Structure formats: C-alpha cells, structure tokens
Amino acid sequence: MNYMPGTASLIQDIDKKHLVLLRDGRTLIGYLRSIDQFANLVLHQTVERIHVGKKYGDIPRGIFVVRGENVVLLGEIDLERESDTPLQQVSIEEILEEQRVEQQAKQESEKLKAQALKERGLSVPRADTLDEY
Amino acid sequence: QSLEDCPLDEDEDAFQALGEEDEDIDQFNDDTFGAGAVDDDWQEAHERLAELEDKPAAARREQDGPGGEDSDLLGEPEDTLAERLTRLVIDSELEDPAIMRAVQTRLPAQQPGGLNSSIWDSSAVLRRIRGPLLAQDMPSVSVLDYALPQRPPQAREEERDPSERALPRRSSSPVIGSPPVRAVPIGTPPKQAAVPSFNQQILCPKPVHIRATLPQRYPPPYGERMSPNQLCNVPNSSLLGHPFPHSVSPVLTHLQRAQLLGGAQAGRMSPSQFARVSGLVGSPLPSVNPKLLQGRVGQMMSPASGFRAFFGAPPAPPPPSQPQHPPGPTSHLQSLRPQPQMFRPDTTHLHPQHRRLLHQRQQQNRNQHRSLNGSVGDRGGHRSSQQERKDPYANLMLQREKDWVSKIQMMQLQSTDPYLDDYYYQNYFQKLEKLAAAEEVQGDGPKKERTKLITPQVAKLEHTYKPVQFEGSLGKLTVSSVNNPRKMIDAVVTSRSEDDETKEKQVRDKRRQTLVTIEKTYSLLLDVEDYERRYLLSLEGERPALMGERKQKICDMYDNLRGKAPGQERPSDDHFMQIMCIRKGKRLVARILPFLSPEQAADVLMATARNLPFLIKKDAQDEVLPCLLRPFSHVLYHLPLGTVTSLVQQLTNLPQSATASAPTNLHLTAVLQNKFGLSLLYLVLSRGEELQSSDSNTELMQDNQW
Numbered sequence: 001m002n003y004m005p006g007t008a009s010l011i012q013d014i015d016k017k018h019l020v021l022l023r024d025g026r027t028l029i030g031y032l033r034s035i036d037q038f039a040n041l042v043l044h045q046t047v048e049r050i051h052v053g054k055k056y057g058d059i060p061r062g063i064f065v066v067r068g069e070n071v072v073l074l075g076e077i078d079l080e081r082e083s084d085t086p087l088q089q090v091s092i093e094e095i096l097e098e099q100r101v102e103q104q105a106k107q108e109s110e111k112l113k114a115q116a117l118k119e120r121g122l123s124v125p126r127a128d129t130l131d132e133y
Numbered sequence: 134q135s136l137e138d139c140p141l142d143e144d145e146d147a148f149q150a151l152g153e154e155d156e157d158i159d160q161f162n163d164d165t166f167g168a169g170a171v172d173d174d175w176q177e178a179h180e181r182l183a184e185l186e187d188k189p190a191a192a193r194r195e196q197d198g199p200g201g202e203d204s205d206l207l208g209e210p211e212d213t214l215a216e217r218l219t220r221l222v223i224d225s226e227l228e229d230p231a232i233m234r235a236v237q238t239r240l241p242a243q244q245p246g247g248l249n250s251s252i253w254d255s256s257a258v259l260r261r262i263r264g265p266l267l268a269q270d271m272p273s274v275s276v277l278d279y280a281l282p283q284r285p286p287q288a289r290e291e292e293r294d295p296s297e298r299a300l301p302r303r304s305s306s307p308v309i310g311s312p313p314v315r316a317v318p319i320g321t322p323p324k325q326a327a328v329p330s331f332n333q334q335i336l337c338p339k340p341v342h343i344r345a346t347l348p349q350r351y352p353p354p355y356g357e358r359m360s361p362n363q364l365c366n367v368p369n370s371s372l373l374g375h376p377f378p379h380s381v382s383p384v385l386t387h388l389q390r391a392q393l394l395g396g397a398q399a400g401r402m403s404p405s406q407f408a409r410v411s412g413l414v415g416s417p418l419p420s421v422n423p424k425l426l427q428g429r430v431g432q433m434m435s436p437a438s439g440f441r442a443f444f445g446a447p448p449a450p451p452p453p454s455q456p457q458h459p460p461g462p463t464s465h466l467q468s469l470r471p472q473p474q475m476f477r478p479d480t481t482h483l484h485p486q487h488r489r490l491l492h493q494r495q496q497q498n499r500n501q502h503r504s505l506n507g508s509v510g511d512r513g514g515h516r517s518s519q520q521e522r523k524d525p526y527a528n529l530m531l532q533r534e535k536d537w538v539s540k541i542q543m544m545q546l547q548s549t550d551p552y553l554d555d556y557y558y559q560n561y562f563q564k565l566e567k568l569a570a571a572e573e574v575q576g577d578g579p580k581k582e583r584t585k586l587i588t589p590q591v592a593k594l595e596h597t598y599k600p601v602q603f604e605g606s607l608g609k610l611t612v613s614s615v616n617n618p619r620k621m622i623d624a625v626v627t628s629r630s631e632d633d634e635t636k637e638k639q640v641r642d643k644r645r646q647t648l649v650t651i652e653k654t655y656s657l658l659l660d661v662e663d664y665e666r667r668y669l670l671s672l673e674g675e676r677p678a679l680m681g682e683r684k685q686k687i688c689d690m691y692d693n694l695r696g697k698a699p700g701q702e703r704p705s706d707d708h709f710m711q712i713m714c715i716r717k718g719k720r721l722v723a724r725i726l727p728f729l730s731p732e733q734a735a736d737v738l739m740a741t742a743r744n745l746p747f748l749i750k751k752d753a754q755d756e757v758l759p760c761l762l763r764p765f766s767h768v769l770y771h772l773p774l775g776t777v778t779s780l781v782q783q784l785t786n787l788p789q790s791a792t793a794s795a796p797t798n799l800h801l802t803a804v805l806q807n808k809f810g811l812s813l814l815y816l817v818l819s820r821g822e823e824l825q826s827s828d829s830n831t832e833l834m835q836d837n838q839w
Contacts (some may be wrong), residue, residue, distance in 0.1 A: 003539055009539070009542060011539055015524065031526070033529045036538055037538055037541040042529075
C-alpha cells in the first residue's frame with residue numbers, strides 16, 4: 001500500500017521505531033503509533049535519550065503525545081543497525097551529571113564572552129534586533 | 134445553510150453531502166411513517182411526562198426543558214438557539230419531529246428509517262443517542278442526544294424519546310459562538326466504518342476499541358444473546374465508535390483479505406458486544422450507533438474510492454454512489470439478515486485488551502500466510518511480518534484512521550492551478566520524469582515503475598462566506614471565526630513630513646523604496662516568464678493579446694530599472710545603481726536582460742560599465758556580479774561594433790582627449806583587479822576583435838576609435 005508517493009507522509013512510518021528531535025532539544029526514541037493531520041505523534045515505549053559527548057543515557061518515559069509543531073525532525077531507526085554506534089551507554093545518573101557539568105561549562109564560557117565584549121565596548125547582537133536584511 | 138459554516142473545513146465536503154442526505158431522509162420518513170402516528174405517540178409521551186411532574190424537582194428540571202413544553206419544542210427561543218448551536222457544530226440533523234417518528238414505530242418498518250435517519254451523522258461528532266430504549270422493543274437509533282452524565286438513568290428509562298430529542302437545558306447559559314461541550318473533540322477520526330460494497334458482510338456491530346474502558350451508562354436489561362439485528366439497533370450500547378480496522382479498508386486490501394478480516398471482525402464483535410452488555414464497562418461517551426455506521430458506509434465510500442484513484446491503483450468494484458441512500462441502507466439491511474449465521478456468539482468474557490490482542494494475532498497470522506509471502510517475498514517482508522507478530526501494539530492506528538489522515542492530506546493538495554500553487558513540486562517532477570525518460574531511451578534496463586501522486590484537480594468554487602446568523606435573536610450578533618475575523622486594531626497610515634526626517638532615515642527610506650521597486654519588477658518578471666506557458670495553453674484568438682501584455686510588462690520592467698521619466702533624458706544612473714547595489718537587484722537584472730530589446734540591453738550594459746568600479750566595491754560582500762556575465766555575453770554577441778567600442782571606452786574610462794590619465798588608471802585598475810571586470814573587459818575586447826576582423830565594411834572612424 002503506497003500512500004501518497006512522492007510526498008512526505010508519516011503513514012508509512014507507523015509502528016516503526018523512530019528518533020524524534022523536539023524543539024526544546026530533547027531526543028525521544030519510540031515506536032510511532034499514531035499520527036494526525038498536524039503531525040501530532042503518539043510514541044509508544046518512549047525513551048528520552050540524553051547525549052553528552054560520546055556518552056548517552058536513556059530515561060524510559062512511556063507513552064508520549066507530541067504536538068506536531070514542536071517536532072524539528074524525526075527519522076526511522078533501523079533496528080538491525082541500532083546497536084552499532086560508537087557512543088557509549090551509561091546510567092541515567094551519570095548522564096544527568098555529565099549534562100549538568102556541560103551546561104555549567106557552557107554558561108561559564110558565555111559569561112566570559114559577554115564580559116570580553118563588554119570590555120571592548122561591544123554588545124552581543126541579539127537576533128530580534130536585526131532589522132535590515 | 135448552517136452546514137457551510139461548519140468550522141471543520143476538512144469535512145466540509147462530507148458535510149455538504151450529508152446535507153443533501155438529510156433532505157432525502159426527511160422525505161423518506163414522511164412517506165413511511167406519516168404524520169398521524171407521530172401525533173399520537175407525541176401525546177402519549179406527553180402524558181407520561183405529565184406523570185413525571187410529581188417527581189423531585191431536581192430530576193425534573195433536567196427533563197423539563199425538553200419534556201415539559203406543551204407545544205413544539207422548537208418554539209422555544211432558547212432551545213432553538215441551543216439547537217442551532219448544535220446544528221452548527223455537530224452539523225447533523227433531521228428535524229426533530231422526524232426523528233421522533235422514526236423512533237416510535239416498530240422495528241421492522243423502522244429499520245430503514247432508522248438507517249436513513251442515522252445516515253446524516255457526520256464524522257467525529259458527538260452523537261445524541263436515544264435513551265435506554267433497550268428496555269423497549271427495538272427502538273431505533275437516530276436521535277442524537279448529548280451524553281450528559283448527570284441525567285438520571287432511571288428517569289431516562291421512563292422518558293420517551295420525544296423528551297430527549299431536544300438539547301437538554303444547559304446549566305450555564307449557552308455561549309454564543311462557542312461549540313457546546315462535547316466529549317469527543319472535533320478532530321477525531323470518524324467513528325463509523327465504511328463497508329466495502331463488494332464485501333457483503335455486515336459490519337453491524339462495531340468493534341469495541343480496547344483502549345478506553347468506559348463506564349456504561351445504562352446497564353441494558355436484555356439477555357446475553359441478541360440477534361444481530363437487535364444489536365444493531367441498540368442505540369446506546371456504549372459501543373465505542375471506533376472504525377473497523379481491516380474489513381473496512383476499501384482501497385487497497387485484497388478482496389479475500391477483507392472478507393476474512395470481516396469474518397474475524399464478526400467474531401470479534403460478539404464477544405465485545407457481550408462484554409458491553411454484561412455491563413463490564415460503561416461509557417460516558419455516546420457511542421455511534423451501528424446503524425449510523427451502516428448508513429454512513431455509503432458516505433464514506435466516496436472519499437475512499439476517490440483516493441483510490443489517487444494512488445493510480447485499479448479501483449475495486451465501485452461502491453454505490455452516494456446520493457442514493459434508500460437503496461444503500463436497504464442493501465445493508467438485507468445483508469444484515471444473513472448476519473446471524475456468521476455470528477459466533479462467544480460467551481467467554483475476555484478482558485477487552487486481551488480479546489483485541491488475540492484477534493490481532495490471529496489476523497496477523499492470516500496476513501502472513503497470504504499476502505506477504507507473495508509479492509514481497511524478500512527478507513524484508515518476512516522480517517516485518519515477524520516483527521509484527523512480536524509487536525502486540527501494532528495497528529493501534531486503524532486502517533480507517535490512516536485513510537482518514539491520508540484523505541485530509543490529499544484534500545490539502547487539491548488545487549485549480551497546480552503550476553501556480555505548487556510550482557516547485559511540479560517542476561521537480563517534470564525534471565525527474567525527463568531524466569527517467571532519457572535514461573530509458575539510453576539504457577535497456579528494467580523499467581522502474583515510479584508511482585506518481587495524482588493530485589486531484591478541482592474546479593474553482595466560489596464559496597461566499599456568510600457569517601452565521603441566529604434566528605430569533607435581537608439585533609445582529611457578531612460571531613468572529615476564522616473566516617470572519619473581528620477587526621481588532623484600526624491601523625492608520627500617516628505620512629510623515631519631509632522636514633522631520635533625519636538624513637539616516639532618508640537613506641533608509643530610499644533603500645526601502647528601492648527594495649519595493651525590485652519586488653515589483655520581480656513580479657513583472659515572473660509574469661513575463663510565465664507567458665510562454667500560458668501562450669501554449671491559450672487559444673489562438675487570445676495569443677496576440679497575451680503577447681501585447683507581455684510586451685507592456687517588459688517595458689514596465691525596463692522603466693522600473695532605469696527609473697521613471699520615460700520621455701526624458703536619463704542623465705543619472707542613480708536609480709539603476711541603487712538597484713544594482715542590492716544583491717537581489719543584480720540577480721533581477723541578470724534575469725531581465727534576455728527579455729529586453731537590444732538597445733535597452735545595451736543601455737543597461739553601458740550603465741554597468743560606466744559605474745563598474747563603484748559596483749565592484751559594493752559587491753565585495755555579495756559577490757554576485759559574476760551572475761551577470763552570462764547574460765552580458767549574450768547581449769554583447771548582438772551588439773554592433775560602435776556600441777562595443779563605446780563600451781570599451783566606458784569600461785576603461787578612456788576620455789576622448791587623452792588628458793587626466795590618473796583617474797583613468799584608477800578606473801581601469803579597479804576593473805582589472807576584479808574577476809568580473811576582467812572577464813567583462815575580455816569579452817568586450819574579444820568581441821570587438823571579432824567584429825573588426827570579420828566585417829570588412831567597418832568605417833574608418835570606428836576603426837580608429839578601436
């Protein structure tokens with residue numbers, strides 16, 4: 001059954017394992033069970049995967065209903081090749097700790113950058129003030 | 134017609150068809166049942182209601198609205214308003230008297246009526262269901278009622294249908310323009326199943342959808358065994374309205390498969406029926422009556438068969454056409470009769486989920502035996518079937534639901550002019566097809582069948598939107614909706630005086646004006662480019678007119694480029710320069726050049742050459758000048774020597790009298806240092822050389838200049 005050839009339609013993807021990237025940066029992996037015309041998704045046996053560097057950790061979440069507008073991209077996971085990844089899986093606590101450390105480091109560097117710019121009399125350009133094209 | 138104002142745009146077509154059905158149904162009912170019987174029943178019902186007057190006021194008040202009125206229910210303004218609201222949103226309905234008639238008569242005669250009256254149910258809407266008519270003889274479905282849980286069950290039993298047919302009084306005043314509270318949101322997929330016409334099995338009872346275990350509102354008093362007919366007629370059997378999974382899919386399943394699944398369906402049905410019957414679970418949601426299902430079948434077939442064509446697959450035997458409802462339901466009705474033999478009443482009370490899983494596994498096993506091993510006999514097919522076997526949650530999304538989503542997506546693709554609406558897609562596929570054709574011509578490889586999406590082309594329909602009007606209301610109520618938004622802000626354009634503006638603002642405005650000019654010229658350009666296609670599509674008589682339009686547009690474009698004042702001398706290239714400073718402007722010029730006449734094109738070239746150093750400086754960031762090279766070279770090809778000579782002069786800025794050499798050098802230097810300038814100069818020189826050497830009649834003066 002070929003639904004709408006030549007288009008991007010999620011109907012063929014149903015009941016397959018998918019990786020979904022959300023707008024807030026979260027990565028969800030789950031079986032796509034149901035969709036609708038807005039690309040709202042129902043994910044089953046969902047796992048939230050946190051990546052830090054070469055490590056990742058999975059948090060089992062259960063059933064997710066994702067509003068379509070929050071999806072950045074999603075792709076089918078090849079179950080056979082799912083396990084050959086160079087990344088190393090760690091426990092949840094460990095990955096959360098790693099994530100916290102990473103966030104902290106990023107904040108530090110941002111602060112330093114802003115400080116340096118301020119010293120030079122410049123300001124960080126914010127995206128919303130760019131008027132001219 | 135309130136039908137057209139339904140906010141559910143995607144179901145609009147279905148709704149309109151339903152509207153037509155409504156009229157058919159009404160007539161049918163009138164003929165069948167007549168007015169006389171109704172009145173009697175009405176009076177009976179009223180008497181019974183009068184008895185209820187003694188009951189506690191609280192219980193009564195809820196029925197008071199619908200039941201306590203002496204005269205026609207529709208007379209009450211508030212009820213009318215409420216009803217109109219429901220009509221608006223639910224988009225349903227027979228007129229109530231008709232419904233009542235349908236209810237009151239006996240079963241056999243009633244069934245066709247019931248079927249018909251229920252046909253108008255629309256997808257995804259709450260259905261009012263007749264009260265617990267279970268206690269009585271085979272009441273019919275039809276009437277829609279709100280599933281208000283607070284209705285006391287015992288009172289319902291005593292109430293007759295007429296009392297229920299009106300919208301029950303809401304405790305809060307009806308909010309105008311807002312849809313009434315509904316348990317089932319608008320966006321849910323249709324709950325009815327479409328019976329493929331070639332499949333003679335009846336889908337009378339619907340499958341229970343396992344996931345929701347809903348409390349049953351009215352524990353039915355009937356026994357465990359019911360004939361399928363009875364089952365069908367049970368209105369509030371709290372069968373959840375979920376469409377049939379596989380027996381329904383009319384589009385692409387095998388005939389046999391569908392039938393087999395239908396059999397599995399039937400088997401599945403009865404246990405679920407009994408589960409419901411024995412009061413395992415109740416339902417706060419009103420469920421769609423199975424009758425509605427069948428009636429609906431005819432309706433749903435049309436979109437399904439519609440996009441069968443979309444897939445380019447050979448259509449199965451076409452279902453009966455929609456408008457003929459009486460034959461539709463009756464055929465289903467007849468096919469209802471043989472049902473009893475197919476039913477295998479199963480008294481095992483499985484938990485709904487277990488039952489479902491069991492049947493899924495059975496069905497999957499059948500799948501594996503049949504279709505998957507055939508055409509898709511490769512590893513992939515096997516693997517997926519194995520996985521399906523292990524995956525108990527597969528097919529949670531029913532085939533019908535998939536088709537529904539697909540239908541919506543296809544509807545979005547409907548267009549009157551695909552070249553206008555979907556230009557890039559059309560072009561892309563044309564390119565692909567050309568490639569494929571070329572490949573086929575060259576190689577003798579296996580012809581790859583690429584299925585192409587055939588988008589429906591609809592005639593343009595003018596839908597005049599009439600804002601919804603409430604009858605009987607004082608004054609004009611403004612209802613704000615998507616099609617009729619309310620004006621929130623009064624935005625007034627105030628033109629500023631020239632004095633106040635600072636220099637910066639002026640510069641910015643000028644730049645903005647240039648941008649606007651570029652955009653306008655671009656639209657002209659797109660139109661001009663499109664003329665060729667239109668030319669081919671148009672009739673002979675229209676072609677000169679088209680050509681004329683095209684010419685006019687080209688002139689307009691040129692004017693835009695060079696700045697207005699067509700009749701005057703154009704001393705300054707300022708306007709043109711402004712355009713050329715902007716990246717998009719340069720691209721625009723490159724695209725326009727092929728359309729301009731030689732003189733105009735030469736003019737453009739000259740202007741560019743004249744100001745080349747300036748342009749080069751400005752282009753440092755964009756680096757778009759090279760795009761002009763190609764059209765320039767085309768133009769050059771057609772230029773006479775004189776022009777070319779002057780062009781060279783411009784480029785190098787050689788003054789006639791050889792004075793002031795310093796600025797000259799600068800100009801030339803800049804030109805030479807830039808890739809574009811260099812290439813342009815080279816082109817011009819080579820062209821000049823060609824012309825000079827080829828044409829033996831060159832005048833001496835020109836030669837000298839050169």
